[in-house]
Each structure stands twice: as structure tokens, then as C-alpha cells.
Amino acid sequence: MAIIVDRNTKVIVQGITGSQGRFHTERMLKYGTRIVAGVTPGKEGQSVHGVPVYNTVEKAVKQTGADASIIFVPAPFAADAFMEAVEAGLKTVVVITEGIPVHDELKMYHKAKKEGVTLIGPNTPGILSVGETHLGIMPTHVFKPGPVGIVSRSGTLTYQVGAYLTSLDVGQSTVLGIGGDRIVGLTFVEVLEKFEKDTQTKLVILIGEIGGTAEEEAAEYIKSKMTKPVVGYIAGITAPPGKRMGHAGAIIEGGKGTAESKIKALESAGAKVGKTPLEVAQIAKQILEGDQ
């Protein structure tokens, strides 16, 4: 089991003929992702690593029966690519693109909600259902199948925690980056709900960072509804207010969104919070071993 996507998910790649699209299509195919089509307007008839390219998402879906899309389209055109995917009936759309205007992201978010589409990202490393499928840009070899679900706002930090877990012989179920932007498709709460229901997942690691209140809302959910243990990590205890720390969403505004507030919220909800990435992996291992 895994959440959102599995080995049967049929995927199209939007922006497949660009350098990022090509590179990651090859990696995803190697991992076993069922990529059935690519889309780049004007490039129909070509193929990329054996994957046929179509001009429109609509045609790609009609020809292949795809149910998900991953978008590598540059920021000025990414929202348009997303709308096209939704109109073509796809129910899971992963948007890797960084730098999409926030007014576009708001429209993307509401379109996704209205149509019942799971929007992962924007500005995400994607989703990896370990051992099954990969719609993303993650270094998949640092992960191995197992009981830990990971949900995160940060790419490299997720790989680091994953690598520490794997080195401690603790595997992962699904690894999901919700994205580093201010407006993203999935909240921590929505992903926690899915992990709570997933039979493979026994424990969830939540990797947050400064900015916004998604972690505080997650803490509320953990406190009231979650039965599985959650281990947290929050980046940015040394981040100054008013400065954007790499991610568009990583900014303390008007005194809100500090690491302290998030750590406190998680801890008071009963989640253990690791001070370092290594400690996060160690705590997860301890809890899982205590379970047995």
C-alpha cells in the first residue's frame, strides 16, 4: 500500500521535451513509473526515451488512459499546463516548477479543490511510493520500502532524513513533498489523514519550516484525530524575521510562522520533535522498536 499513487498509476509528463523533463523521465522510467505519454505543444510524433509525445493533454489521455501528470513546464506557463491537465480529467497532478506567481497558484489551488484533483506542489520534489512508483525528482536510491511515511516542505532535508532512516534500517512507505511555496495544493493535515488510513504506514515524519501556519494546523489534527505516532522536524530556528529563506513560503511575517511556535504546537500535540535530522531518524526508530 501507499498513498495517492502506486505501481498502477499511469503518468504523463508535461514538458517532456525540455532538459529537465527528459532527464527525469529517464530516471522515473528506470524506477518503474508507468509513464505512458509526454506532452509538449508542437512536438507531437516525437518520442522521449520511448515515450510518445502529444500536442495536447486531452489527446494524450484519450490515447493512453493516463490518470496522473507531472509538470516540468517553466513558471510562466506552468499554471496553464496545470489547468490543461485538470480539464483533461487527470486527478493527480504534480507540479515540480518553482517560481510560479502567487496569483496563479491561488487559481490553481481553487481549481484543484473544485474538480477534486490532488495537486502536489508547486515547487515540490514530488511523490515517491517507495518500491512502487515515483512522480518526482528525488534521489530514489536513498530510500527503501518500510513503515515510515514522510511529508515535507523541503527536498534535500527529506532526502537527508530518508538516508538516515535507511542507514538505521528503517524503510519508508510514501515520501511526499507538499512544496516550498506559500500556496500549495496539499496541507500537512490532508497528507496526515491519508497516512493515518494507509495500512503500510506505522509512523509519520513531518518536516516543516518557518512561514505560515501549516504545522500548527497539523498539530491540531495530530492532537485530535491521529492515532499513529508523528515525529517532527522544523527548520529555521535561526532564521531572521522578514527574510525569505530560499523557499517563497519560508518567511516569518508579522511575527507569525516562527520555528518556536511550530515546535511548541507539535510538542503540545504529543508529537516528538527532533533537534537535528539524525535525531529525527533515531526517534522514529526507537518508537517503531518500542511498538514491537
Place this chain on the structure above:
Amino acid sequence: MKLHEYQAKQFFAKHGIPIPRGKLATTPEEVEQAARELGGRVVLKSQILVGGRGKAGAIRLANSPEEARRVAEELFGRVFKGHVVKKIYVEEQLDIAREMYVGYVLDRAKKGFTLIVSSVGGMEIEEIAARHPDKISKTTIDPVYGLWDFQVRNALYKASMPNEYFKEVFRIAKKLYEILTTYEAELTEINPLVVTGEGKIVAADARLNIDDNALFRHKDLEQLRDYTEEDQLERIAVERGLNYVKLDGNIGVIANGAGMSMATMDLIYIMGGKPANFLDVGGGASSEVVKKAIETILMDKNVKVIFINIFGGITRCDEVARGIVKALSEMEIGVPIVIRLAGTNEEEGRKILEDFIRETGIKLHIAKTMEEGARIAVELARKIEEGGEA
């Protein structure tokens, strides 16, 4: 991108929001001249991109052109919260009968812009909310359907907006939304929105922050960016394509990924040290990028130690190690460097670094985990600060 008050006000005026008469000046002479044209009694407003200008003393009154000049002489070149005053916006003094607030802020949780209206003002919006909860209202707008009149009406009723101002504030709130969407702002506010003794309503201050990610659609706005306002080092970093934020510690940080860079800073702090910066080299970490990153960090003279913390994902550690070696061979560093490479091909990467140390005698400290690397960096920085050799 934050706009200065005088720039924001030009957009406000263009969209029909009343503003006081004013002129921009860059010398005390120009300030005096502007004050004369505006009738003598003026406000001198330092054009610096920080909040709380009034309390900091960056906004001053003058009651004659001569006084305006004297005050301007004091203000020009002064530093408020790290920002040097180079421009002063000279405005007519207002006869203030009442202060109010109208603004739009992004609500990340509700996924929309929120219209905030208050029938009192002159203080930070958080303070208004705490002290006058019955005089403030918040309405989140669906970005797909846009702002409707009833929403503005309801917002004004909830904020106890007096009848005599209702129509005009309604009009201004709608115009401000037009500005928000036309220029793809991430924040815009009027604080205070002033009612004058004559009953006129004018925007006494103006904030307009444009979404950097949307500037490709607003090329004409990009030229309004005031680089003199941004930290010099941060500006250089932007030109070099690096994501850099200066902090006040002494351990320079280079990492890949925003979360990883923050986690590295945090680790240094947890180990008892102080990070000098945030610097994310992104995915590639080629020798050219590593070199630029080190050069940027060393421009900060507080830096005593550099900690390079790279997790090789798709990027292989041996590639990153070659990049670091190339960068170090081509430049004089002068401070100790701690390196931690982990992930894909980390053994090969570490071997390249060890060979480099053996061949050149350049001292690099190689750590196995990021936790160990942070500990070494903090220890080295402490020794150097105490005057010992590292």
C-alpha cells in the same frame, strides 16, 4: 519587491485613490523648494523600505521651507534600521481628524487575499485587532470569482464604518483590489487612511509589494526596484544567482536546498555557534557555483570558518568534491573550511577531498555527518575568536 511609498502612491493616484500633494527630493535644497511649493507646512518622509518609520524618527514635520531644509540636512545620510536615507518624500501636512485602515494581505491558510478594513487606524494592524476588535473586519476573497460589492459592504459594516465615510472608503477598497490584481501584488495597504478636518479621505501612507515571481508579466515594474535599499552582499549574491541571506554570526554556511541550508544554520546554533548566513547553492553545486558561494561568503568580514554541507542526491558527491577542489585550487581562502559530503557516491567524494589535502597541504576538515561537521565548525570558530590557532 517592495515599492517605496512615493512609488506606491503614484499607482494609487493613477487608479483614483486620493493622495496628499507631494514631491520627491534627493537634496536639502530640493526639500526646501518642495516645501515652498507645497505651502510651507510639510511632512518629510524618509523613503526607506522598513516599517515603523514614524516611531524610528524617519518621518518629521516642518513648518516652513527653511525648517524643512534643516530637518532634511539631519535626515539625509542617516541610517534607520540599517537603511540609509537617500530620498525624502515631501508632503503637505494633513489636518487629521480620524485615521482608518484598508489593506489586502495573503492568507496562506485560507488560500486567498483577505480584505482588512478598520474604522480606526494609525497603529499596526495587529494592534488594532487586539485593541478594537469591533472596529476591524477580515474578509477572504475567492481568487476565481474576485471581489464583489456585497463583500466590501459587509466588511465596512462589520468594521463599524461611520455613514459619512462609507461611500468613499467603499470606493477606495475596490480601487485597491484593482491595484492588487492589476500589478499582482502580494500585499497592499493604506495605513493610515486619513479623514481630514474638511472631511476628505486620503491615503496618507501606501504600501505595495509586488510578487517577484510575477515580474515577468510586469517588466515595466522591475525598473522600480531600488537596489540601494537591499543589503549590498545580498544584492551581489542575487546577481551571482545565489540564494543568500546575511546573518550576524561568524560561521559561513553553504548548503544545497533551502531546508537543508536552514537546518545547517540551526545545527550550528544548537552546537553553541552562530551562523553568518543562509546560502543555498541549489541542486547542481558545480565548481563555478561553489566558487561564487565561497567568494560571496568571504565578503562578510565576520566569517571565521566556512561549513560546506552537501547532501548528494541526484548530484553525485564526487562531482561536488571535484567542484570544491577546483574552487579551492583557484582561490585564496584564508579561513578554515569544514566539509561534509553525504549521499550518492560519498566515499568517492571524500577520497577526492582527502587526496587534495595530501597533495596540497591545504587544511580541510572532513566530517561524516552534518551534526559532526557543525560541531567541528563551532569548535574552530571558538578557538579563532579566543585568539588561538585553528
